[in-house]
Amino acid sequence: MLIATWNVNSIRTRLTQTIDWINQVNPDILCLQETKVIDECFPVEPFEKLGYSVEVYGQKSYNGVAIISKIKAKNVKKGFYACKESDEDIEIFLDQKRVISAEINGIKIINVYVPNGSSLESDKFVYKINWLNCLASFLDEQEKKRELICLMGDFNVAPSNLDIHDPKKYEGEIMASEIERNALNNVLKERLIDSFRIFEKNTGHWSWWDYRNNAYELNKGWRIDHIYISKELSSKLKSCVIDSSLRANSRPSDHAPVMIDLNLNDINVDFFGDEDNFFEI
């Protein structure tokens, strides 16, 4: 089962490239970020023609997430819910459409577009950390339900210095600070693992290159797009790849897709709906 994530930086501008990529790799699930379109205007037909079902949570101009899947998503939820914070605390995140989740093939799929934060001195940075803390609370609640989780998207955080082309230059800066890394680790805790690092221990692998200063041509990138899976799923993980070739297209997204291959043949797809049962892998 191929599960992919891609920040397309506008689905309408990147529609042809997205459809071409789907035809090329045939993913079972594709999570998109920065769709930048209201739900009524999301181009669902090209995906449905290929046999996919589409779930969207977008807004005008900014943000926006979507789940494209061969198997229709169940129990689709838009925004945060069931966090231990009160409803009023969750409410401040409602106007930015950055998270959509659903159950597909026995896995809880959580698609996120984490705020960038601008700089450590910015109000947006406070928002970013609060948002990550809310995501951590959201996952705490999912964990109580013993769900198998696949959390993916644009995290706007490089988990370690191995994930930055010039870590000294950006030490302590946005996307590289200890504050952000700690907030991310508090989301992951001991329950979620970085799919990419199961297979690759070295630096030099990026998922995002700045549009400016010829960053892609100079290979000055960052690895900020991630697929985290429940550790119970790690034995099922066959591969994790970043398809950086798309960054060389004309009019590319500044992000590349990331994709895992999970062997789910022996997973009980009827798990959801049976509260008294949970997986034995």
Next chain:
DNA sequence: ATGGCAGAAGCATTCTGA
């Protein structure tokens, strides 16, 4: 320290992103 590029909104230029 600044600006570099791209997209949306909307028609000149600003806001936002990372």
